[in-house]
Amino acid sequence: QSALTQPASVSGSPGQSITISCTGTSSDVGGYNYVSWYQQHPGKAPKLMIYDVSNRPSGVSNRFSGSKSGNTASLTISGLQAEDEADYYCSSYTSSSTLRVFGGGTKLTVL
Amino acid sequence: QVQLQESGPGLVKPSGTLSLTCAVSGGSISSSNWWSWVRQPPGKGLEWIGEIYHSGSTNYNPSLKSRVTISVDKSKNQFSLKLSSVTAADTAVYYCARGLVRSFDIWGQGTMVTVSS
Numbered sequence: 001q002s003a004l005t006q007p008a009s010v011s012g013s014p015g016q017s018i019t020i021s022c023t024g025t026s027s028d029v030g031g032y033n034y035v036s037w038y039q040q041h042p043g044k045a046p047k048l049m050i051y052d053v054s055n056r057p058s059g060v061s062n063r064f065s066g067s068k069s070g071n072t073a074s075l076t077i078s079g080l081q082a083e084d085e086a087d088y089y090c091s092s093y094t095s096s097s098t099l100r101v102f103g104g105g106t107k108l109t110v111l
Numbered sequence: 112q113v114q115l116q117e118s119g120p121g122l123v124k125p126s127g128t129l130s131l132t133c134a135v136s137g138g139s140i141s142s143s144n145w146w147s148w149v150r151q152p153p154g155k156g157l158e159w160i161g162e163i164y165h166s167g168s169t170n171y172n173p174s175l176k177s178r179v180t181i182s183v184d185k186s187k188n189q190f191s192l193k194l195s196s197v198t199a200a201d202t203a204v205y206y207c208a209r210g211l212v213r214s215f216d217i218w219g220q221g222t223m224v225t226v227s228s
């Protein structure tokens with residue numbers, strides 16, 4: 001069982017917006033602004049999409065945005081495109097001895 | 112631009128030791144970054160294994176701490192992972208990654224390690 005909880009799957013049509021949630025506790029998501037999001041296509045390495053809750057690395061489309069409220073972080077993808085179909089993982093720093101925790105991943109299907 | 116490349120045996124016998132190396136190119140391992148290992152069992156999610164700083168300071172996932180050693184070789188611009196007493200549960204794709212504050216901004220392509228006799 002993953003430390004952070006994500007929905008197993010979400011779906012949307014091209015052009016629509018979707019949001020993926022990531023729920024933790026006050027020891028991780030709620031306690032620090034150190035939530036990051038990763039996109040992983042089949043057979044590929046994860047790619048950083050959002051860091052420190054809402055910051056986009058250079059080169060990442062502004063269709064991707066992140067936010068946080070309490071113990072839940074969210075990744076929103078607007079203007080869905082076929083290439084967005086992938087698995088998405090959230091991660092957070094944690095005050096526990098584990099230091100780094102991941103969510104179980106969410107499979108995004110573009111209909 | 113910085114690139115990471117994992118290398119090591121793809122097959123390890125049960126009770127043996129898994130050994131992997133991550134070569135850093137396009138940048139220095141002595142930069143102000145932590146360097147991590149992350150693994151992903153087939154069809155499952157990501158698990159952080161541990162990290163190292165160029166000074167040799169390390170942090171490990173408590174669930175693996177008793178079996179893990181991460182080391183750095185600044186002369187070769189690389190860092191390594193050793194995981195002892197492996198079982199089938201250690202079968203996974205192993206990634207090395209560069210730490211960006213509390214996230215991982217650069218990843219290697221990953222290497223599949225199977226534990227089997």
